[in-house]
Amino acid sequence: MNKEVLIQQVGEVFVNNMPFNQLLKIAVVSLSPEHAKIAFPWQDVLIGNPAQKILHGGVISAALDNVGGMLAAASVIDKLSDVDIGSVQQKLATLGTIDMRTDYLRPGKGEKFIASATLIRSGNKVCVCRMELHNEQGVQIAFGTGTYLVG
Amino acid sequence: MNKEVLIQQVGEVFVNNMPFNQLLKIAVVSLSPEHAKIAFPWQDVLIGNPAQKILHGGVISAALDNVGGMLAAASVIDKLSDVDIGSVQQKLATLGTIDMRTDYLRPGKGEKFIASATLIRSGNKVCVCRMELHNEQGVQIAFGTGTYLVG
Amino acid sequence: MNKEVLIQQVGEVFVNNMPFNQLLKIAVVSLSPEHAKIAFPWQDVLIGNPAQKILHGGVISAALDNVGGMLAAASVIDKLSDVDIGSVQQKLATLGTIDMRTDYLRPGKGEKFIASATLIRSGNKVCVCRMELHNEQGVQIAFGTGTYLVG
Amino acid sequence: MNKEVLIQQVGEVFVNNMPFNQLLKIAVVSLSPEHAKIAFPWQDVLIGNPAQKILHGGVISAALDNVGGMLAAASVIDKLSDVDIGSVQQKLATLGTIDMRTDYLRPGKGEKFIASATLIRSGNKVCVCRMELHNEQGVQIAFGTGTYLVG
Numbered sequence: 001m002n003k004e005v006l007i008q009q010v011g012e013v014f015v016n017n018m019p020f021n022q023l024l025k026i027a028v029v030s031l032s033p034e035h036a037k038i039a040f041p042w043q044d045v046l047i048g049n050p051a052q053k054i055l056h057g058g059v060i061s062a063a064l065d066n067v068g069g070m071l072a073a074a075s076v077i078d079k080l081s082d083v084d085i086g087s088v089q090q091k092l093a094t095l096g097t098i099d100m101r102t103d104y105l106r107p108g109k110g111e112k113f114i115a116s117a118t119l120i121r122s123g124n125k126v127c128v129c130r131m132e133l134h135n136e137q138g139v140q141i142a143f144g145t146g147t148y149l150v151g
Numbered sequence: 152m153n154k155e156v157l158i159q160q161v162g163e164v165f166v167n168n169m170p171f172n173q174l175l176k177i178a179v180v181s182l183s184p185e186h187a188k189i190a191f192p193w194q195d196v197l198i199g200n201p202a203q204k205i206l207h208g209g210v211i212s213a214a215l216d217n218v219g220g221m222l223a224a225a226s227v228i229d230k231l232s233d234v235d236i237g238s239v240q241q242k243l244a245t246l247g248t249i250d251m252r253t254d255y256l257r258p259g260k261g262e263k264f265i266a267s268a269t270l271i272r273s274g275n276k277v278c279v280c281r282m283e284l285h286n287e288q289g290v291q292i293a294f295g296t297g298t299y300l301v302g
Numbered sequence: 303m304n305k306e307v308l309i310q311q312v313g314e315v316f317v318n319n320m321p322f323n324q325l326l327k328i329a330v331v332s333l334s335p336e337h338a339k340i341a342f343p344w345q346d347v348l349i350g351n352p353a354q355k356i357l358h359g360g361v362i363s364a365a366l367d368n369v370g371g372m373l374a375a376a377s378v379i380d381k382l383s384d385v386d387i388g389s390v391q392q393k394l395a396t397l398g399t400i401d402m403r404t405d406y407l408r409p410g411k412g413e414k415f416i417a418s419a420t421l422i423r424s425g426n427k428v429c430v431c432r433m434e435l436h437n438e439q440g441v442q443i444a445f446g447t448g449t450y451l452v453g
Numbered sequence: 454m455n456k457e458v459l460i461q462q463v464g465e466v467f468v469n470n471m472p473f474n475q476l477l478k479i480a481v482v483s484l485s486p487e488h489a490k491i492a493f494p495w496q497d498v499l500i501g502n503p504a505q506k507i508l509h510g511g512v513i514s515a516a517l518d519n520v521g522g523m524l525a526a527a528s529v530i531d532k533l534s535d536v537d538i539g540s541v542q543q544k545l546a547t548l549g550t551i552d553m554r555t556d557y558l559r560p561g562k563g564e565k566f567i568a569s570a571t572l573i574r575s576g577n578k579v580c581v582c583r584m585e586l587h588n589e590q591g592v593q594i595a596f597g598t599g600t601y602l603v604g
Contacts, residue, residue, distance in 0.1 A: 019198040022209035024432060027394055047170040056171035057216045057248050062209020069208075097208050098579055099552065099600055101252045101403050103447060107425050120445060121407050125578045125604050126551055129444070130392055143422060143432070145405060147552055147600055151578055152366055162517060181485050249428055250401065250449055254598060255579055256574050271560050276427045279399055279556055281596070294573060294583070294597065297450055298401055298555060302427055321500040325476075349472040358473035359518045359550050364511020371510075379552035399510050403554045 003083055008033055008049055010092070014038075014070050021066060022067070028070070029114065031139040033078035034107065036071035037116045038063070039146045046139070055108025062145035063115040068129035071117040072147075072148035075127055098126070106107055106140075109134025125151030154234055158182055158225045165189075165221050166206055170215060175210065180265065183227035187268045189214070192216070199259075206214035206259025206292070207251070211284055214266040215295035216251055219280035222268040222297035242301070249277070251297040259293075261286025276302030305385055309333055309376045311396070314427035316340075316372050322369060325363065330372070331416065333378035338373035339418045340365070350410075357410025357443070362435055365417040366446035367402055370431035373419040379431055393452070400428070402448040408445075412437025428452030456536055460484055460527045463545070467491075467523050470499040474519060477512065482524030482567065484533035489517070489524035501561070502547045508561025508594070513586055517566040517597035518553055521582035524570040525601035527565070528580055544603070551579070561595075563588025 011028035015021060024046070029037035040063060048056025076091050077083070116133050121128035131144035162179035166172060175197070180188035191214060199207025227242050228234070265285050272279035282295035313330035331339040342365065350358025373405070378393050379385070412422060416436050423430035432445035464481035477499070482490040493516060501509025529544050530536070551575060567587050573579035584597035 017197050017264060018207065020202065020210060021199075023196055034362070045170050045174055049169065051244060057220075058209055058213020059171060059250070060205060061212035061251070061253070065208045065212070072230065076285075093202060097253075097255050098253045098574075099252060099581070099598070100208070100212070101250060101447065101554065102212070103250045103422065103449075104248050105430070115284070119407065121197075121551075123602075126602055128552070143447070145403065145445070145552070147405075149576075149579055151604065155371070218335065247424075250430070252598065254573065254600075256581070271556065272400075274451075277451055279401070279558070294555065294598070296401070296596070298556075300425075302430055302453070320502065320509065322499050322512060323501075325498055330483060347472050347476055349473075351471065353546060358471065359553070360511055360515020361473060363514035363518070363553070363555070364509060367510045367514070380476060398556050399555075401554060401556045402510070402514070403552060404514070404550075405548050405552045440518075 004079055006077050006083060006088055007033065010073045010077060011070060014066060024062065026066060031070060031074050033075045034119055035117065036067050037114060038067045039114045042111050044093055052107060057104060058067060060104065060108055060142045061102045063113065063133060064102060064131040064142065065097055065146060067115040067117040068131045068144065068146035069095065069097060069148060071119055072127040072150055073131050075122050076150040080121060094149065096149050098147045098149050099143060103143040105143065106139060106141050110137065112136040154229055156240055157234060158184065161224045161228060162221060165217060167219065175213065178216060182225050184226045185270055186268065187218050188214065188265060189218045190263060190265045193262050201296060202258065203258060205270055208255060211255065211259055212251065212253045214284060215253060215282040215293065216248055216297060218266040218268040218293065219282045219297035220246065220248060220257050220299060221272055222280050223268050223278040226270055226273050227301045245300065247300050249298045249300050251295060254294040256294065257290060257292050261288065263287040305380055305422045308379050308390055309335065309386060312375045313372060313378060316368060330367060330453060333376050336337040336375045336421055337419065338369050338376060340369045341414060341416045344413050346373060354409060359406060362406065362410055363402065363404045363446050365415065366404060366444065367399055367437060367448060368435040369417040370433045370446065370448035371397065371399060371450060373421060373431050374429040374452055377421055377424050390419065396451065398451050400449045400451050402446060405445040406443060407445065408443050412439065414438040427451065456531055457539055459530050460486065460537060462475060463526045463530060464523060467519060477515065479519060485525050486528045487572055488570065489520050489527065490567060491520045493566060495564050505560060506562065508527040510557060512567045513557065513561055513595050514553065514555045516566065516586060516592065517555060517584040518550055518599060520568040520570040521584045521597065521599035522548065522550060522601060524582050525603055526571055528575050528602040547602065549602050550602045552600050553597060556596040558596065559592060559594050563590065565589040578602065585594055
């Protein structure tokens with residue numbers, strides 16, 4: 001199995017096998033070892049503020065953490081010399097978020113939201129990603145920085 | 152209306168008027184101008200990891216952000232000289248999370264989760280809170296630090 | 303006095319009136335309400351690691367905090383309707399870093415270091431900046447995110 | 454050589470072999486695999502603010518990073534099964550700060566400053582520490598959270 005196929009499967013695992021991501025209706029837009037992009041639609045259940053129709057801060061953090069973790073996974077798999085399913089599953093089983101910072105810039109208003117991630121540190125044990133959340137009109141809602149254990 | 156009653160109403164707003172918090176089934180355990188504690192039960196929809204039955208990282212961040220924001224709100228209302236409903240609503244309307252860091256310590260396993268917050272900086276414009284998440288057995292799952300705009 | 307002159311004076315205050323910045327030999331490269339750039343040379347006294355000739359992490363954080371704070375100051379002064387010296391001094395006296403995150407990417411090796419900042423949130427009470435540190439060869443050493451009280 | 458002696462040597466390396474720490478006049482107060490405490494005196498060269506006689510934010514971050522890194526080192530050495538000098542040096546050579554957050558609570562005023570660290574996550578690859586800075590009168594100046602690569 002080649003790496004490109006494996007990386008697409010990582011995306012599918014994030015979308016299909018995680019109940020909370022299914023609740024958020026997350027879809028993978030693109031995924032490579034250097035960049036990742038996901039999208040999710042507005043839903044009333046995601047409202048955080050009673051007075052305004054805006055996303056809950058926790059939903060924003062969840063989306064940023066997702067796209068960063070997905071990119072960390074893709075990056076790790078891309079570096080594997082041995083691309084059998086066993087090595088991949090072993091790598092993914094140990095992957096986890098160590099810490100994450102979210103900077104909330106503007107109210108989470110929109111019909112559709114796009115979260116993207118870029119790798120800023122790619123190591124054998126730890127990856128660091130920078131993430132952004134925009135709405136469908138290109139308005140930036142949040143920034144994020146996440147450190148992931150990948151070794 | 153006295154401040155104690157107003158502070159309890161802040162807790163009720165967080166629990167009853169925010170759809171995403173209702174989805175998380177959050178309940179207020181205690182709320183004062185110095186400390187806040189909330190709880191929420193395990194639900195399968197909150198699963199983040201396909202291989203293990205553990206909370207999604209975004210749910211953990213959401214719970215920490217909630218309890219920190221609730222404490223920031225209680226602290227601000229406690230400092231108001233004029234405790235009429237108008238002043239309170241004006242204060243709460245401008246309250247928002249500026250940034251937040253979550254440190255994930257252990258897998259989010261448990262039947263019930265308790266998030267607590269302590270005020271470490273209390274200003275007229277900005278509050279900073281430290282938060283913790285434990286399960287019903289007292290195992291600590293995460294730490295958080297949040298900066299809130301309150302002025 | 304026009305704003306452009308005032309903003310240049312802010313840079314001079316950071317460089318000339320702060321003993322620790324003089325120790326770091328910081329110079330202002332450019333300063334506007336949207337971007338700031340400073341530089342400082344290698345000095346043996348800045349070594350953090352005994353085995354390698356690299357910058358101490360605290361020096362890296364100090365440089366990032368400096369350039370972010372300088373930008374927050376320039377941004378605030380640019381928004382003042384009244385640009386007399388009194389208003390400026392009053393604004394600068396209350397300016398301070400609330401919190402900051404540094405992501406250390408690569409060892410701090412080089413002969414000269416350049417720290418730059420971009421404004422990502424510009425409010426009346428709080429500014430948030432993203433910062434980067436590169437060496438003279440364009441190698442990125444660190445990322446930073448800082449939240450500043452400006453109101 | 455027993456572990457206790459090795460851990461004391463780690464403290465001495467931080468204090469004696471790092472030029473920037475010598476500039477800060479850092480002394481080790483106590484060091485064990487669970488807690489670390491250092492102290493440093495006021496010096497005019499550490500002033501950050503021209504108007505007030507207070508510590509530069511970068512000095513505060515440096516002190517917090519130091520005490521966290523020292524604790525991470527002590528914790529890692531304590532877990533080594535083989536305590537020869539070679540294994541210790543190999544471990545310390547790879548130790549580094551991945552990311553750090555500082556929360557500035559109060560102006561850095563005082564005659565002497567005490568930075569302390571507690572281990573909140575202790576793994577084979579990554580340690581996370583929480584740090585605090587107080588002055589000689591027990592006034593808390595800052596909080597910190599640092600993630601260290603130790604594997």
